[in-house]
Each structure stands twice: as structure tokens, then as C-alpha cells.
Amino acid sequence: MREIAAGLAEWRAAGLRFATATVVSTWRSAPRPPGAAMAVAETGEVLGSVSGGCVEAAVYELARTVLETGSPVLETYGVADDDAFAVGLTCGGTIEVLVQPDTDLPDHVLSAVREGRPAATASMLECGDGLGRRLHVPADEVLEGFDRVVADQAAGMLAAGTTGVVALGAEARRVFVQSFAPPPRMIVFGAIDFAAAVSRIGKFLGYHVTVCDARPVFTTPRRFPDADEVVVRWPHDYLAATEVDARTVLCVLTHDPKFDIPLLTAALRSPARYIGAMGSRATHRDRMRRLRDAGVPEAALARLSSPIGLDLGARTPEETAVSVAAEIVASAWGGSGRPLTELEAPIHR
Template identity: 90%
Template sequence: MRDIAAGLAEWRAAGLRFAIATVVSTWRSAPRPPGAAMAVAETGEVIGSVSGGCVEAAVYELARTVLENGSPVLATYGVADDDAFAVGLTCGGTIEVLVQPDTGLPDHVLSAVCQGRAVATASMLERGEGLGRRIHVPAEADLDGFDRVVADQAAGMLAAGATGVVALGAQGRRVFVQSFAPPPRMIVFGAVDFAAAVARIGKFLGYHVTVCDARPVFTTRRRFPDADEIVVRWPHDYLASTTIDARTVLCVLTHDPKFDVPLLVAALRSPARYIGAMGSRATHDDRAARLRDAGLSDAELARLSSPIGLDLGARTPEETAVSIAAEIIAATWGGSGRPLGDLEVPIHR
């Protein structure tokens, strides 16, 4: 829902009612992951998507019904031979969609999502009177019984940045928890010409982007308009002073030993999810030798993606940024980086 939150806030500010359809479960080759959302306003306007176009028309009609009667609905869409192009998923997958009226979405939760603050929503999936009832974390009031169990589960999933369906309680009641953790960080070290393109694609992918370099003449807002933060400090000093977690991506584009060796020593001992360094193969070999001399083990060096990026034949800074982003995505989700046409694995995992 994060990608449509600003639109929802505009509708609410205008006094418009709306219904939100959210993907809660997927099977096989579903085109959108759990958490993907589409909303329909009482004016008929639509934002977002739950399937990339396959079942949007059917979900639109369902949302209009929810707007009329105020009752949440849980629907499943899969392939039907006779009407696959009408209301089915032509990709061969199955999705479960929960459609809820906006009345269960408080202003403070919507504001938190828009502002990138940590919040989670838990929606009941058991059919009946309680279908679609929401519990929010952090909770506004004390909870007990099953609601406390749900809130504790949601808090744990929020801390891990996880979204999905869980079975809770003695009866295994199904609950959909959607986490809205703050955006993961991308820190780009080195105010070089490639850094602006990497910062731009990092923002496009949803990262909070910081550009850091020790040289103030190059590290300016004019050169990096897409970055969230511009930091003029020695890279290893900044890394030691900032928060790095298991979702953080570090792109070292300095390819200058006086900058990148002390930086990479610290980076490769941090919990960062991805650490890539730019440079030629000769630069990589020299850098690896310097890092070993600095005390890094082979296991620590194995975490380094160098030379940075996938082999796309990139030449320009923009093309290079795409190759770096492709490697980050592959590292995040376990992709092979090979052409899909050469593989028989599911397209949507």
C-alpha cells in the first residue's frame, strides 16, 4: 500500500470514501506480491494494482460493492479456461485479495505510511462477522486476548520488515500482517559521475539514498538532486557513525585506496545486505590484497561484490547504474542474473 498512500491521503483530505484491495496470499506465478494494493474512490478513480492488469476489472467491481455496503470481502482469483482473459490470471498463478472499506484505516496509520515511519496493520481473514477487522501496531490502546496475540505477532513481523499470512491462536485463525518499515538505506560512497545515476535508480527502487564523499567541491546538492542526504565526511568515519542494518546496501564507487580500504574493512564487518565496489579487475586484485593485509579473512572478502554490477555490457553511468541495481535485486531475492528464457524456474518466486 505504500506506493498508493499519498493518493489515499489526498482522497481523505478531499472527504472522499474509498475501498482498498490488497493481495494477501499468492500461489505459483502470481504477478504481484502480498501487500500489493489497489484502491477505488467513490468517484470511480483507481490507483494501484493487484495483478498487473489481469483481474483489475473484477476487483474494481468488488471494491465498488464494498463501498456501497461497507462489508469487507475476501476473494480468490486464478486461471479459468473459459474466462482467463476476463477475470483470471493468464500467468498461471492464483491470488487471494482482501477488499476493505477505508473506515478501518485511521489517519495516524495512513500518515505514518506516507512519512515512512514504522507501522503494521493486521487484518483478520476468517470469514464471518470479523472478516477484515484491523489491528494496528503500534497500538493506540491496551489489548488483551487474541488481539494481544495478533499485535505481538505484528510487532515481530514489523521489526523484521515481513509481510504475509500467519495462523494464530489455538484454532489457527488466519491473519494478514502488512509491515510498513522505514525504507531501506542505500549509501553511495564517492561523488563520481556514476554516483548520480546510482542515487537516481536507488530512489526509484525505494531506498533512502545517502551520497558520501570527503571532497566538498564534488559532494553538492546540485550534482546529486535525487539523494535524500548529502554527507561531506571521510567515508569510513561516516560509516562508523551511522546506522547499518541487514537491509542496508553499500555502493563503494571511490576506487581510491585511501578511501575504499578503510571503508571496506568496516563495511565487510557490518550487517549490510549488499556491499559492492567499483573498479577494474586489476583494481579489484590490488584492493583484495590490501584488504587481506588489513586483516580481513577470505570469508569476509567473499561478501564483496567486485567489480560491482552484472555483466550487461554497460557503458554510460545510467547503464552502469542499471547493472548495479540488477545485482542488488538478484542478491536480495536470490535471482541468478541469467536470462529468464534460459531458465525453467518460476518467474515470480
């Protein structure tokens, strides 16, 4: 919902009613992940997508019905080979979509989503719990019983930045938790032309991007207009002083030992999800030798992606940024980096 939150706020400010349709679960090759959202205003205007176009028309009509009745609906869209085109999901997947009226989506939750502040919603998927009833985290009231269990689960998923359906309580009642954690961080070390391209594609992928270098003449906001922050500081000092978590990616583009070795020694002790370092094969061999001399264990060295990026034959900074981004995405989702035409595995894991 984050990508349509600004539009929803405009509708709310204009006094328009709307219904939101959210993908709560998927099977096989579904086109959009859980959390993908589409909204329909009472004027008929549409924001977002739940299937990349496959079943949008059907979901649109369902949202119009929810606007009329005020009652949430849980619907499953799936196909068999014989009726793929009739149903719409020609990719062969199945999605479960929850459509809710906007009446229980408070302004403070919508504002938090828009502004990148941590928030989560938990929607009941069982009729006995009030299908579509939403709880919010942080809660604005004291919750008891099953609602307290749901809120605790949602708080834990928010801390981890995860979204999905969970079964809770003695009866394993299904609840869809959508967490709106702050964007993950990408920290790019080295104020070079490649860093400008990497920061641009990092922003496109939804990261909060920081560019850091110790050289003030090169490390300026004008050179890195797409970065959220531009920091002039020795890289290892900045890394020691800033927050790094299991969603953070670190791109070391300096390929200079006086920067790289103290920085990577610290980075490889951090919980960062991805650590990549630019350089030639010779630079890589020298870097590994220096890191071993600095006492970095082999298990930590195995976390380092060096030379950084996938083999795309990239030449320009922009092409290299695509290579780096491709490796980051592949590492996040377990992709092989091979052409899909060579594989029989599911496209969407």
C-alpha cells in the same frame, strides 16, 4: 499501500469514502506481491493496482460492492489453462485479495504510511475473528488475548520489514500483516558521475539514498539532486557513525585504496545486505590483497561483490547504474542474472 497513500489522504480530506483491495497471498507466477494495493473511491476513481491489469476490473466491481455493503470480502483469483482469458490472470498465477472499507483505517496510520514512519496493520482473514477487522501497530489502546498476540507478531514483522500471512494462536487463525517500515538505505560512497546515476536508480527502487565523500568540492547537493542526503565526511568515519541494518546496501565507487580499504574493512563487519565495490579486475585483485593484509577473513571477503554489478556490457554511468541495480535486485530475490529465455524456473520466486 504506500504508493497510493497520498491519494487516499486526499480522498479522506475531501470527505470521500473508499475501499482498499490488498493482495494478501500469492501462488505461482502472480504479477504483484503481497501488500500490493488498489483503492476505489465512491466517485469511481481508482488508485493503484493488484495484478498489473489482469483482474483489475473484477476487483473494481468487488470494491464497489464493499462500498455499498460496508462488509469486507476475501476473494481468490486463479486460472487453469482452459479459462485463463475468461478469469483474467493469464500469467498462470493465483492471488488472494482482501477488500476492506476505509472506516477502520485511522488518519494517524495513513499519515505514518505517507511520511515513512514505522507502522503496521494486521487484518483478520477468518470469519470468526471478524473478516477484515484491522489492528494497528503501534496500537492506540491496550490489547488483550488474541489481539495482543496479533499485535506482538505485527510488531516483530514491522521490525523486520516483512509482509505476509501468518497463522496464530492455538487454532492457527490466519492474519495478514502488512508492515510499513521506513525505506531501506542505500549508501553510495564516492562523489563521481557514476554515483549520480546509481543514486538516481536507487531512489527509483525505493531506497533512502545517501551519497558520501570526503571531498567537499565534489560532494554537493547540486551534483546529486536525487539523493536524500549528501554527506561530506571520510567514508569509514561516516559508516561507523550511521545506522546500517540487514536491509542496507552499500555501493563503494571510489576505487581509491585510501578510501576503499578502511571503508570496506568496516563494511564487511556490518550487517549490510549487499556490499559492492567498483573497479577493474586489477583494482579488484589489489583490493583483495590489501583487505587480507588488513586481517579481513575469507568468509567476510566472500560477501563482497567486486567488481560491482552484473555483466551487461555497460559503458555509460546510466548503463552501469542499471548493472549495479540488477545485481542488488538479484541478490535480494535469488535471481541468477541470466536471460529468462534460457531458464525453465518460475519467473517469480
